[in-house]
Amino acid sequence: MWFPRLATDRVLRACPVEAPFVLTLKQNNTDKLYCLNTCAERAGLHRGMRFADARAFCPDLVSRPARPEQDARFQAALRRWATRYCPWVGREGEDGLVLDVTGSTHLFGGEEAMLDDMRQRAERAGLALRLGLAGTRGAAWALAHFEEGIAAPDELRQALKDLPVAALRLDAETDTALQRLGLRTIGNLAAAARAPLARRFGQDLITRLDRAMGDYPETVAPEADPPHYGVRLTLPEPVGLVSDVMAGASRLLDALCARLRENEAGARILCLTLRRVDQGSHQIELRLAAAMRDPARILRLFERGISEVDAGFGIDRMRLEAILVEPLPVEQISITARARANGLDDLITRIGTRIGLENIQRFLPVDSHIPEHGFVLAPAAHSAPGGGWISSRPRPIRLFEPEPVIGPVTSSTTGEGAGTFPPERFSWRRMVFNTARSTGPERIAPEWWIDNDHWRPHWRSGVRDYWRVETRQGRRLWLFFTPQSPRWFVQGEFA
Amino acid sequence: MHEVCGPAAPAFAAIACAQHTRGQFLWVRESWQGEALNPAGLAPFVDPARILLAHAGRQAESLAVAEEALRHGALAMVVIEITRPLDLREGRRLQLAAGAGDTVGLCIIPEGMGSNAARTRWRAAPVFDSERQDSTLMRWEIIKNKAGTLGTWHVRFDPKTRSETHRETNRLHVVSPAGNGPGSEGMPG
Numbered sequence: 001m002w003f004p005r006l007a008t009d010r011v012l013r014a015c016p017v018e019a020p021f022v023l024t025l026k027q028n029n030t031d032k033l034y035c036l037n038t039c040a041e042r043a044g045l046h047r048g049m050r051f052a053d054a055r056a057f058c059p060d061l062v063s064r065p066a067r068p069e070q071d072a073r074f075q076a077a078l079r080r081w082a083t084r085y086c087p088w089v090g091r092e093g094e095d096g097l098v099l100d101v102t103g104s105t106h107l108f109g110g111e112e113a114m115l116d117d118m119r120q121r122a123e124r125a126g127l128a129l130r131l132g133l134a135g136t137r138g139a140a141w142a143l144a145h146f147e148e149g150i151a152a153p154d155e156l157r158q159a160l161k162d163l164p165v166a167a168l169r170l171d172a173e174t175d176t177a178l179q180r181l182g183l184r185t186i187g188n189l190a191a192a193a194r195a196p197l198a199r200r201f202g203q204d205l206i207t208r209l210d211r212a213m214g215d216y217p218e219t220v221a222p223e224a225d226p227p228h229y230g231v232r233l234t235l236p237e238p239v240g241l242v243s244d245v246m247a248g249a250s251r252l253l254d255a256l257c258a259r260l261r262e263n264e265a266g267a268r269i270l271c272l273t274l275r276r277v278d279q280g281s282h283q284i285e286l287r288l289a290a291a292m293r294d295p296a297r298i299l300r301l302f303e304r305g306i307s308e309v310d311a312g313f314g315i316d317r318m319r320l321e322a323i324l325v326e327p328l329p330v331e332q333i334s335i336t337a338r339a340r341a342n343g344l345d346d347l348i349t350r351i352g353t354r355i356g357l358e359n360i361q362r363f364l365p366v367d368s369h370i371p372e373h374g375f376v377l378a379p380a381a382h383s384a385p386g387g388g389w390i391s392s393r394p395r396p397i398r399l400f401e402p403e404p405v406i407g408p409v410t411s412s413t414t415g416e417g418a419g420t421f422p423p424e425r426f427s428w429r430r431m432v433f434n435t436a437r438s439t440g441p442e443r444i445a446p447e448w449w450i451d452n453d454h455w456r457p458h459w460r461s462g463v464r465d466y467w468r469v470e471t472r473q474g475r476r477l478w479l480f481f482t483p484q485s486p487r488w489f490v491q492g493e494f495a
Numbered sequence: 496m497h498e499v500c501g502p503a504a505p506a507f508a509a510i511a512c513a514q515h516t517r518g519q520f521l522w523v524r525e526s527w528q529g530e531a532l533n534p535a536g537l538a539p540f541v542d543p544a545r546i547l548l549a550h551a552g553r554q555a556e557s558l559a560v561a562e563e564a565l566r567h568g569a570l571a572m573v574v575i576e577i578t579r580p581l582d583l584r585e586g587r588r589l590q591l592a593a594g595a596g597d598t599v600g601l602c603i604i605p606e607g608m609g610s611n612a613a614r615t616r617w618r619a620a621p622v623f624d625s626e627r628q629d630s631t632l633m634r635w636e637i638i639k640n641k642a643g644t645l646g647t648w649h650v651r652f653d654p655k656t657r658s659e660t661h662r663e664t665n666r667l668h669v670v671s672p673a674g675n676g677p678g679s680e681g682m683p684g
Contacts, residue, residue, distance in 0.1 A: 343568070344519060347569050351549060355550070355551050360549050361550065371535070395535040396533055397540075399530070399532075400530045495506030
């Protein structure tokens with residue numbers, strides 16, 4: 001099955017356009033045509049053309065940016081759909097499917113009837129489709145791309161004889177070279193001597209030819225469906241009590257967790273959709289701090305979300321889906337305090353439903369000697385605790401934005417010899433302090449490999465001389481002096 | 496549920512955490528509060544890897560988080576920083592949650608904003624130590640105690656005694672300052 005205009009068909013299904021329509025993709029800094037509809041093709045445009053040229057040709061051109069990743073998803077959806085014809089379906093390139101229909105054609109009333117059925121359904125879905133059916137994968141590809149039809153096994157050579165050599169899935173270079181040699185059709189190529197061809201173009205060309213002719217086997221690689229983690233429950237009568245909804249959720253969780261256990265996976269994000277009788281729906285999203293698949297534990301975490309739902313006239317449909325799934329291998333139960341760690345994960349999840357999972361954080365060390373950049377706060381649910389908190393010098397227990405110190409104008413705050421010692425008397429936060437003992441200085445220079453102007457505006461003032469100042473009033477403060485613009489600041493407080 | 500106020504309240508909380516040799520701590524704050532905890536500064540008291548931080552948007556949320564954490568019982572201790580006074584209902588709820596989860600809760604309060612439901616209230620202030628450098632001499636004053644008497648202690652935390660063999664040693668030394676009678680050996684757990 002070849003969908004010659006898969007990308008445009010996908011977009012036009014959602015919003016039909018009667019005018020020439022193209023999808024553009026930026027390649028090598030130029031917008032190029034990625035895919036175009038029949039109307040645009042009739043106007044003389046072709047794939048790979050520059051978008052600016054195309055607009056000059058065709059002023060009323062409608063265009064959209066191409067989304068190749070969505071096209072790939074659409075192709076995957078088509079692949080799943082195509083399993084209605086046979087169980088062996090694989091993807092072929094970016095816009096094709098390959099089906100091994102051996103033994104399943106009679107279910108649709110023969111090959112012709114099956115292809116008709118495919119064509120009808122594709123047409124109804126608004127997709128251009130070209131089909132080729134042959135005994136080999138290569139021949140089917142050639143037929144789909146160049147001459148739609150069915151080739152019986154004994155007529156295979158006859159059917160392929162007049163097709164151009166490009167039908168052998170050759171690259172453009174080989175194709176051109178073969179054209180120059182006068183080998184324009186597959187028939188010509190098959191009749192030519194094989195050894196010189198292999199020497200000239202490599203074994204690949206011969207293999208392709210043999211595959212198309214059926215002299216060399218080629219398999220269809222079907223893709224396994226990814227496991228689907230969604231379950232639903234339809235109720236004969238709507239329910240409205242929290243306990244009833246919880247019972248329903250419990251049943252759904254049992255089914256979902258059984259499936260997770262089969263695949264050794266654990267859910268990380270769960271979404272419970274409650275559909276009301278009046279077609280309204282309510283979604284409860286549960287983000288878990290760790291992958292888990294224990295129904296009883298997850299159910300308890302749903303309590304808060306379910307109790308907040310407005311049931312209206314009642315809920316008659318429930319759907320539970322695991323949106324994010326992570327592998328969770330079976331673990332050996334040991335006597336260590338694993339249960340307590342589990343309890344902590346539960347607690348993080350529970351708090352996370354209230355304030356957001358990313359707001360529960362832990363400290364992680366960062367390799368920087370700038371005090372306020374020596375650590376980073378990382379979400380606890382997505383990080384493991386890190387160690388290595390060794391500092392050679394005492395550090396304050398609290399850090400704040402540098403606050404300027406207001407001190408009496410003496411020789412130590414301005415002028416000659418400023419900064420050699422902290423001021424004797426200073427006031428900070430409207431409190432007056434007398435310096436009793438000061439330890440320092442410890443010079444910390446800004447990290448020159450970082451753009452301090454942009455990222456760390458506080459460090460624009462250059463190096464800092466840090467002092468641990470013990471005041472007579474008791475408080476132990478962390479002061480620094482900036483020699484390049486002589487001033488004193490308080491940045492932290494020791495225990 | 497205990498309360499602590501005064502300039503050395505964070506140090507008081509860190510030392511209280513240091514009394515627990517196992518388990519994790521949750522430190523609940525409101526996200527707008529500017530003064531950051533410095534893990535490098537906490538390291539002599541308690542391993543920063545054992546501390547979890549929760550940043551709530553409002554005080555109502557941070558109280559709810561603290562209540563949930565206290566009730567859950569998986570943590571060794573919960574520290575909550577509050578900015579406006581707790582009413583009796585809020586304080587009592589925290590107290591009940593701490594009782595149900597068998598977890599110690601410590602509330603860092605601004606001066607004079609204590610709640611009636613707290614078991615004890617402390618005031619911690621640093622004191623200048625004329626004898627030792629790098630000292631952590633503090634004056635701990637118990638200003639409310641539901642089950643005991645009030646008192647004042649001068650204490651000093653000594654990170655040097657922290658070693659594998661002395662895991663269980665109390666690293667807090669009660670010192671008798673000049674002109675002040677020695678306090679009792681009783682320490683909050």
